[in-house]
Every structure is written in structure tokens, then in C-alpha cells.
Amino acid sequence: MLDINLLRNNFKEIKKNLQKKGFEFDEKTFESLDSERKRLQIDTESLQEKSNILAKEVAQEKDQDLKDQKLKDAKKISTDLKEVKAKLDSALEELNNFLLEIPNVLSEDVPDGKSEENNQIIYEKGSIPEFSFKIKDHQELGELSNGINFEESVTIAKSRFVVLRKQIAKLHRALVQYMLDVHIENGYEEIYVPYLVNKNSLVGTGQLPKFEEDLFKISNEEMYLIPTAEVPVSNVYRNKILNSEELPINFVAHTPCFRSEAGSYGKDTKGIIRQHQFDKVELVKFVHPEDSENELDKLTKDAESILNNLNLPYRKVILCSGDTGFASSKTFDLEVWFPSQKTYREISSCSNFRDFQSRRMKIRIKQSKENIFCHTINGSGLAIGRTLAAILENNQTEQGSVIIPEVLVNYMGGTKELNLSR
RNA sequence: GGAGAGGUGGCUGAGUGGUUGAAAGCGCUCCCCUGCUAAGGGAGUAUGUGGUAAUCCCGCAUCGAGGGUUCGAAUCCCUCCCUCUCCGCCA
Numbered sequence: 001m002l003d004i005n006l007l008r009n010n011f012k013e014i015k016k017n018l019q020k021k022g023f024e025f026d027e028k029t030f031e032s033l034d035s036e037r038k039r040l041q042i043d044t045e046s047l048q049e050k051s052n053i054l055a056k057e058v059a060q061e062k063d064q065d066l067k068d069q070k071l072k073d074a075k076k077i078s079t080d081l082k083e084v085k086a087k088l089d090s091a092l093e094e095l096n097n098f099l100l101e102i103p104n105v106l107s108e109d110v111p112d113g114k115s116e117e118n119n120q121i122i123y124e125k126g127s128i129p130e131f132s133f134k135i136k137d138h139q140e141l142g143e144l145s146n147g148i149n150f151e152e153s154v155t156i157a158k159s160r161f162v163v164l165r166k167q168i169a170k171l172h173r174a175l176v177q178y179m180l181d182v183h184i185e186n187g188y189e190e191i192y193v194p195y196l197v198n199k200n201s202l203v204g205t206g207q208l209p210k211f212e213e214d215l216f217k218i219s220n221e222e223m224y225l226i227p228t229a230e231v232p233v234s235n236v237y238r239n240k241i242l243n244s245e246e247l248p249i250n251f252v253a254h255t256p257c258f259r260s261e262a263g264s265y266g267k268d269t270k271g272i273i274r275q276h277q278f279d280k281v282e283l284v285k286f287v288h289p290e291d292s293e294n295e296l297d298k299l300t301k302d303a304e305s306i307l308n309n310l311n312l313p314y315r316k317v318i319l320c321s322g323d324t325g326f327a328s329s330k331t332f333d334l335e336v337w338f339p340s341q342k343t344y345r346e347i348s349s350c351s352n353f354r355d356f357q358s359r360r361m362k363i364r365i366k367q368s369k370e371n372i373f374c375h376t377i378n379g380s381g382l383a384i385g386r387t388l389a390a391i392l393e394n395n396q397t398e399q400g401s402v403i404i405p406e407v408l409v410n411y412m413g414g415t416k417e418l419n420l421s422r
Numbered sequence: 423g424g425a426g427a428g429g430u431g432g433c434u435g436a437g438u439g440g441u442u443g444a445a446a447g448c449g450c451u452c453c454c455c456u457g458c459u460a461a462g463g464g465a466g467u468a469u470g471u472g473g474u475a476a477u478c479c480c481g482c483a484u485c486g487a488g489g490g491u492u493c494g495a496a497u498c499c500c501u502c503c504c505u506c507u508c509c510g511c512c513a
Contacts, residue, residue: 009475041472045482052482055494059440074493241469362470370477371469 001099001359008034017105020112020321025102033095040088047081100203101210104356106321107293107330113320119333120320125304126313128337133398137340138389139271142168144400144420148272159269160261160276162385167418171391171404172279174411175384176254179281179306183381186302188252188283193232195255196223201235204361206327206353213262216276225258229282230378237286238361241371248295249286252381254279272385273345279384285377288365289355292375296352300332303348303381310405312390313337315344329354334382336390347386350379 007014007030015025054074061067111120142148147168153161164172184190199222202208207215207227216225226232233253242249257280268274283302287295300316307314319331328351335344355373358364364371395403400421404412 038472041482045472048482051493056441058493071493076493078493364469 001356002102002105003355003359004034004099007099014105018103020106020110021103021324022114022322023103030098033091033098037088037091037095040084040091044081044084044088047077047084051077051081097209100360103326104206104329104353106324107352109318110324110330111318111320114322115320116323118320119317119323122316122318122332124313124315125308126311126337128313129339129394131339131396135339135393135396136400137271137338138392141392141396141400141402141420142272147420157276160274162272162275167412167415167420168388168392170412171408171418172384172388174408175387176279176281178408178411179381179384180252180254182306182309183252183281183283183302186305188250188302191233191236191251191253193229193236193253193255195226195232195258197226197231197235198223201231201238204238205231205234205357206360207231210326214260216258216260226255227259228257228380229253229255229280230284233282233284234357234376234378235361237363239363241364241366242286242374244288244365244367247286247288247365247374248291251284252281253284254281256280272389275385278386281381281384283350283379283381286358286363287375287377289372289375292352292354292377295375296330296332296350296377299377299379299381300334300350303334303350303379306382306387307334307336307347309407310387310391312387312394314347325349325351327351327353327356329356332379336386337394338390339393345386347390348380348382350377352377 002014011025011027011030015027018025051074054070054077058067058070058074061070111118113119136144139148139150142164145166145168147165149163149165150159152163156163180190196218199208202215202224215227218224232255233251236251237249256277258277261274261276264274272278283299285295285299304314304316314334314336317333317335319325319328319333324331331349331351333346334348334350336347337343338345353376355375357376358373363374363376365374391405392402395405397403397417399419402418402420404416404418409416
């Protein structure tokens with residue numbers, strides 16, 4: 001959520017900024033909502049004041065006639081008050097709903113652009129493998145030894161789910177363990193959180209009210225499956241005031257993520273790139289506003305270190321204005337190379353939300369004069385399924401085996417190569 | 423799931439309809455005095471929001487959340503959430 005005072009005073013500038021994201025800020029509606037709110041609030045509060053004063057006088061009035069008169073007046077005010085208060089409440093709600101649907105403003109250094117194609121490559125790292133044989137995609141590789149099975153997952157659930165078996169399932173687990181260990185080593189605190197969250201948490205991080213259709217909702221309760229660990233982990237401190245000495249706070253969490261993928265029919269139907277359920281190791285930071293740019297770079301580097309250590313070829317891009325998400329002010333994507341698609345695919349998305357989420361969640365930092373909203377930053381470190389798929393594809397051999405990256409060998413119980421053809 | 427108890431400021435803990443935004447104690451901050459294995463005195467110490475650009479000033483709201491009764495609610499009523507104890511069930 002944006003600072004309403006900023007909107008009141010700088011809406012020209014903000015409007016221009018939001019246009020780059022493809023959002024048209026309706027200042028007419030805003031101004032009428034805000035002025036209506038102001039009028040009603042002033043009316044309500046002055047009536048309330050009168051009512052409070054009269055109530056005290058009634059209590060102290062000894063003269064019965066005067067007391068009766070005051071009681072009569074007080075009753076009248078009370079009825080009027082109820083009426084204006086109701087109007088104020090609905091005005092405030094309307095204004096709030098309006099504000100909740102406004103995206104975050106962009107950082108100055110975010111490049112202009114309409115869509116994905118305008119994202120800017122910052123650099124490419126690692127060497128793209130050359131194959132002297134006809135390569136298989138990760139699904140084909142996984143199916144060689146029934147390590148990836150889509151028939152069983154359809155029987156159990158439906159499409160866009162997967163069953164992993166044997167060495168592939170173990171590699172999946174190894175990746176989780178490895179990533180957690182690296183991030184803990186780098187100063188992140190491991191945290192385990194609920195996979196079902198309430199509505200307020202989703203409003204807090206910005207998934208609601210605008211993106212309800214992307215979520216799985218539990219039918220018998222007002223709860224949702226998490227689309228990312230960002231939601232429960234960020235909300236750990238909702239409504240809390242943090243001491244500045246304890247910042248930055250760094251969390252790492254491994255959770256499954258559930259996404260309805262509404263509107264992505266026919267997209268990435270092959271393999272495990274786009275699933276309703278996938279695992280992810282997520283990094284979340286709560287930082288002082290002054291440090292957030294710097295901390296975003298640090299978090300992105302921490303996510304990159306996994307790709308580097310796994311020897312996967314990847315590139316770092318900065319998302320252009322039109323591709324930057326609703327709540328983000330600036331986002332770096334890390335994209336890993338998929339030989340079968342001859343292209344880079346997103347494997348991590350690292351964003352600085354500034355005070356957009358913390359204002360919604362009411363997470364503040366204790367200051368001597370006025371408490372301020374902290375900044376939140378998060379990013380994947382990394383998406384497990386896609387990392388698994390990338391390893392299978394990039395490390396395959398002509399014999400249909402897959403070389404295990406060195407850093408994972410111990411996590412695989414010493415296995416250096418998966419012989420999938422057997 | 424059944425029975426009972428309870429949710430008050432950073433913490434402990436008073437308060438069952440009227441200057442209570444909230445006693446008291448602890449903690450913390452500042453000042454003064456004294457000076458020595460210490461202590462004493464004083465002041466301050468929640469959050470949000472509006473009037474305003476504003477540290478000051480004034481108003482309004484907040485005693486788990488949301489409704490209700492009343493001129494007036496931390497105090498009474500209803501719904502929900504949470505915590506604790508006992509029973510049941512269960513990984």
C-alpha cells in the first residue's frame with residue numbers, strides 16, 4: 001500500500017510512475033473518496049467530542065431538570081452520531097479498498113518497457129553446455145527410470161502435479177537440504193511456517209484482494225494454501241514493532257507452494273516447469289529503509305551462489321517496468337539455462353518491496369520520535385523443481401545418465417552419477 | 423469434539439457502567455542530590471489517525487476482534503478468535 005499522504009501531495013509524480021507499470025491511477029476517484037472521508041471524519045469526530053462532553057456533564061449534573069434536558073440533547077447527538085459514523089465507516093472502507101488495489105511505485109533505476117521482452121540482461125554466467133548427441137528434456141530423462149511420473153499424479157490429483165520416485169525424489173530432497181544449509185551458513189535463520197494462511201496475511205503481502213484467482217482456497221474455512229513462503233514468513237511480524245538493533249532480520253524457509261495457474265492453459269505443459277504444487281527455498285529480509293537497496297543486492301547474490309555452486313549456466317536480468325510485479329519496486333530475476341528449450345527460464349525472483357508490504361502488514365521500526373515502516377525483501381533461493389529439471393538437462397550424458405553436481409554428492413549419499421537408463 | 427477458567431500498556435497486575443488512556447509495582451529514559459561494596463528525590467515513558475506542511479498544540483479512536491445495549495462500556499449482552507486446565511481423539 002502506498003502512503004496516502006504521498007498520494008495527496010505527489011499524485012502527479014506517482015501517476016506517472018504507475019503508468020510505467022501499466023496502471024492508470026484514477027485521481028478523480030481518489031480525490032472524491034478522500035475529500036468525502038475528510039468531511040465525514042471531521043463531522044463524526046466533532047459530534048463525538050460533543051457527545052463525550054455531554055456524557056460527562058450528565059454524570060455530574062445535580063439539578064434534575066437540567067439533567068433531563070442534557071440527557072435529551074445527548075440522545076439526539078447519539079442518534080446523529082450513529083448515522084454519520086456509519087457513513088464514515090463505509091467511506092473509509094471504500095478508500096481503503098481503492099488504496100489496496102494500487103501497485104507499488106517503481107525504483108528510479110527500473111528500465112522502461114512493456115513486457116518480458118524488455119527486461120534487461122545484466123550478465124550471463126557459467127558456460128552453456130555443448131552436446132554432441134541428441135539431448136533429452138528433463139521429463140524424458142526422468143521417465144527413463146520412472147523417476148518422474150505424470151500418470152500417477154493425475155490419478156492422485158490432476159494435471160500439473162507430479163510424482164517423483166527413487167533417485168529423482170532423493171535429488172529433490174538433496175537440493176532442499178543443500179540450499180537450506182548454504183543459506184543458514186550465510187546468516188539466514190531457518191524458519192518453519194504454516195502452509196495455510198488467513199486472508200489478512202495475503203492482504204499483507206499483496207496477493208489479495210487483487211489476485212484471488214491465482215490462489216487455492218480451502219472450501220470449509222477462510223484459509224488459503226500459500227503460493228509462496230513469502231506470505232507466512234513475511235507475516236511473522238505483522239502488527240509488530242521491531243527494534244532497529246535487531247535488523248536486518250534474515251529468514252530462510254522451505255515450503256511447498258500452491259498456485260492455481262489460472263490463465264496459463266497450454267503454457268509449459270511438458271515437464272515440471274509449471275506445476276500447481278512445487279517446492280521452494282525462500283529468502284526473506286526485514287531491513288531498515290536505508291539499507292534495502294543494498295540488501296536486495298545481497299539477497300540476490302545469496303540466491304545466485306546456489307546456481308554458481310551447482311555449475312548451472314544462468315543470467316541475471318532486471319525486470320522492466322511493465323513486468324515488475326504488483327507489490328515490487330524493483331525485481332531481479334535469475335534465469336537458468338534449459339538446453340531442451342534453448343532458452344533461459346526464471347528460477348528465482350528477488351524483489352525489494354520497500355514499505356509497500358510493511359505498511360499493509362503494519363511492521364514498524366522503533367524510533368525515538370516517530371516509528372517508521374521497515375522495508376521487506378524476498379527472493380527464491382531457489383525453486384526446487386526447476387533446479388532439479390535444470391540439473392537433469394544440463395548434466396545429461398549420451399548414455400542417458402546425469403552427473404550430480406559436486407556439492408550435492410554428499411547429500412546424495414556419495415552418488416556421483418544417476419544411471420537413469422536402468 | 424465435551425466441561426471449565428481466562429484474554430488490560432514493554433512486563434507483572436488493579437479495575438464490574440461516569441474526569442480510567444487506564445491505579446500500583448517492575449523495567450526503561452532524562453534531570454537533581456549525594457558520593458563510594460549503595461541509595462534518595464523529581465519528571466517522563468503505548469499505538470494509530472485527523473485538524474495542519476509541522477517536533478509543539480487540540481480532537482478522535484484503541485483494554486483479544488467484530489457487533490449490540492446506554493446520554494456514557496475495560497466494565498453489561500451476542501458472535502468469533504486465541505490461551506490455559508480436565509476429559510475424549512490423534513501423528
